[in-house]
Every structure is written in C-alpha cells, then in structure tokens.
Amino acid sequence: MKDSHNNIDNQRQSSGAHSCDSPDSPCQRGRRELEEAREEIARLNRTLHRIQCIARLGYWKASLKANELFWSEAIYDIFGVDPSTFTPSIRAFKAMVHPEDLESVEASMWRAQETGSHDVEHRIVRPDGEVRWVHELADYMPEGDEQILIGTVRDITEQKRLELRLRQLSRTDELTALFNRRYFMQRLVQELARYRRYGRSTAVVLFDFDHFKRINDTHGHSAGDQALVSVGKLLRSKLRTNDIPARLGGEEFALLLPETSLEEAVGVAEKVRQLVEQQEFMSEEGHRFGASITCGVSAFQGTEETVEAILHRADQNLYEGKRAGRNRVVADEPDS
Numbered sequence: 001m002k003d004s005h006n007n008i009d010n011q012r013q014s015s016g017a018h019s020c021d022s023p024d025s026p027c028q029r030g031r032r033e034l035e036e037a038r039e040e041i042a043r044l045n046r047t048l049h050r051i052q053c054i055a056r057l058g059y060w061k062a063s064l065k066a067n068e069l070f071w072s073e074a075i076y077d078i079f080g081v082d083p084s085t086f087t088p089s090i091r092a093f094k095a096m097v098h099p100e101d102l103e104s105v106e107a108s109m110w111r112a113q114e115t116g117s118h119d120v121e122h123r124i125v126r127p128d129g130e131v132r133w134v135h136e137l138a139d140y141m142p143e144g145d146e147q148i149l150i151g152t153v154r155d156i157t158e159q160k161r162l163e164l165r166l167r168q169l170s171r172t173d174e175l176t177a178l179f180n181r182r183y184f185m186q187r188l189v190q191e192l193a194r195y196r197r198y199g200r201s202t203a204v205v206l207f208d209f210d211h212f213k214r215i216n217d218t219h220g221h222s223a224g225d226q227a228l229v230s231v232g233k234l235l236r237s238k239l240r241t242n243d244i245p246a247r248l249g250g251e252e253f254a255l256l257l258p259e260t261s262l263e264e265a266v267g268v269a270e271k272v273r274q275l276v277e278q279q280e281f282m283s284e285e286g287h288r289f290g291a292s293i294t295c296g297v298s299a300f301q302g303t304e305e306t307v308e309a310i311l312h313r314a315d316q317n318l319y320e321g322k323r324a325g326r327n328r329v330v331a332d333e334p335d336s
C-alpha cells in the first residue's frame with residue numbers, strides 16, 4: 001500500500017502537475033514570466049515618462065460628468081505639483097488655468113462635444129506662481145452617458161516666448177522702440193473698421209521735427225538719432241496705454257489715438273509739441289540744444305472715410321503747419 005502511494009507521489013513530482021517548489025515547474029515559470037512582464041511594463045513606463053518629459057508632453061483622460069481626471073506623470077511636472085499629494089480633477093485643473101484663459105478652455109471643452117475635438121492653447125499658473133503656456137489636443141469619446149475627453153497636453157512656454165518676441169520685433173521700430181509703420185497701418189485699418197461699425201471716434205496725429213537736417217548738420221547725425229530716441233521715450237511715458245505711438249520712418253512720427261475726438265487729439269498733439277519744446281537734447285560734443293515739431297491732426301469722419309483719406313488730411317495739415325512757420329499744431333476743420 002505504502003509503495004503504491006510513493007509511486008503516485010513520484011509520478012506527480014515528475015509530471016510537475018502540482019508542485020511550485022521546483023524552479024522548472026510551470027507554476028514557477030509562470031511567476032517568473034509575470035515578474036519579467038511587470039519589469040518590462042515598468043521599464044516601458046519609465047521610457048514613456050522620459051520621452052514625455054523630453055517632449056514636454058503628457059496625456060490625460062477626463063470624465064466630464066463625474067469630474068474625474070487622470071494625468072500621466074509628465075503632467076504633474078508641467079503643472080508643478082507633487083503626484084503624492086495632488087489629486088487631479090477637472091475642478092482642480094480649472095483652478096490652475098490662468099483666469100484670463102478659463103473662458104476659452106471651457107468653450108473648447110463644450111465645443112468638443114459637437115466637433116469631436118478639443119484644441120486650445122492657454123496659460124496655467126503653477127502653485128509656485130510661474131505662468132506656463134500649454135497646448136491641449138483631445139478627442140471627445142462618449143462612453144454610455146459619460147462624456148469622455150482623451151488627449152495630450154504639451155508645454156509650449158518656450159515656443160510662445162519666442163513667438164511673442166518675434167511678434168514684438170516685427171512691429172517695433174529698432175531705433176526708438178516705438179511701433180513701426182507696418183503695425184501702425186494694421187491698427188489704423190482695424191480702428192477704421194471699428195469706427196464704421198460702432199462709430200467710435202479715432203484720431204491720427206502726424207508730426208516731424210522742424211529743420212531736422214540742420215540738427216544733423218550742426219550737432220552730428222548720432223545726436224539726431226538720440227533726439228529721435230528721446231522723443232520715443234517721451235511718447236511711451238506720456239501717452240495713454242492704448243494709444244499707438246509709431247515712428248513711420250526718418251524723423252516722421254504718428255500717433256493713433258483710439259476713442260479720441262478731433263478736439264482731444266489736438267490737446268494730445270499740443271501736449272507732445274510742448275514736451276518736445278521743453279526737452280533738452282545733447283550734441284555729440286555734449287552741448288545742449290532745443291528742437292521743435294510740427295503736428296497735423298485728423299479724425300475719422302463720415303461714412304466714406306478711408307485710411308488713405310485720413311492720412312492725407314493729417315499730412316496736409318502737417319504741411320500747412322510747416323508753411324505757417326513750424327512748431328505748431330494744425331487740425332482738420334471740424335466736419336471738414
């Protein structure tokens with residue numbers, strides 16, 4: 001009887017059907033394979049995380065109704081929060097969106113339910129106060145009655161910084177740091193559209209230095225340049241923030257004054273004229289000298305108004321001021 005038991009045990013052990021002790025048993029092999037698979041997944045996750053960090057890209061899944069949000073590790077890095085203490089939720093995410101961008105983020109999320117895609121660039125404010133730009137791209141995938149968004153978020157702060165810098169450069173006059181002619185003309189076209197639509201009064205002042213050639217000849221070309229720079233500083237510090245002071249080229253400047261009547265624009269031009277008159281400029285040898293400007297002022301008027309017409313009137317007024325003796329402001333006749 002005992003022998004027959006031993007035989008059965010031997011048979012079981014040799015077939016390996018029920019023992020996990022032997023390293024070659026299917027049970028142990030299974031455990032090893034499972035362990036290796038886990039390690040492989042962990043390795044892939046680390047690689048994926050690394051790649052996401054390099055690309056500054058994270059992925060997320062949001063359940064809109066349940067207010068649930070899953071974040072991949074890279075998003076915690078981008079948002080500057082600690083995964084061990086921060087629990088993502090749609091509410092918590094929205095609290096970190098820059099207040100000025102929240103409306104467009106929410107609008108894009110709602111639009112996604114119709115168009116199928118969520119695509120928005122916006123700023124976030126991290127807990128340390130740093131503001132970053134992100135680009136979110138997601139697909140809308142309803143599951144039953146749950147509204148699911150699955151997507152990516154990419155840190156585009158550096159790209160935005162360069163973009164903003166480029167935009168700034170493309171509209172800035174190099175010498176005076178005022179706006180350049182191109183930007184002035186773009187804004188003038190926009191303001192004309194606003195005037196036509198809402199009837200908002202907008203005025204233009206054109207001015208240039210009097211006898212600038214003499215300034216260059218007497219005090220040196222770089223003193224002339226410095227005079228232009230000083231006027232740039234003066235305009236930037238003395239005008240309202242939504243006024244557009246520009247250097248059109250050479251010693252010719254322009255002010256685009258939104259929400260400003262002809263009468264008010266004459267006041268602004270007169271103020272600038274007096275400020276320039278009171279300013280002391282410096283020659284290359286360190287000698288102080290004075291200068292003056294002549295201004296031509298015009299404002300949008302009538303239903304047939306064009307950009308060319310308002311600039312032409314302002315230019316004619318400037319010419320008239322030069323002819324009448326310089327250092328003065330000449331404006332359109334009201335309702336001319």
Ligand SMILES: Nc1nc2c(ncn2[C@@H]2O[C@H](COP(=O)(O)OP(=O)(O)OP(=O)(O)O)[C@@H](O)[C@H]2O)c(=O)[nH]1
Pocket residue numbers: 208209210211212213214216221222223224225228249250251322326
């Ligand atoms: N320093 C300097 N001079 C410039 C610049 N652009 C133009 N000028 C000079 O500005 C002078 C302008 O001369 P004009 O157009 O005859 O005018 P003006 O001498 O100011 O005389 P009025 O405008 O009639 O009062 C020229 O000598 C130009 O060479 C600049 O960027 N820097």
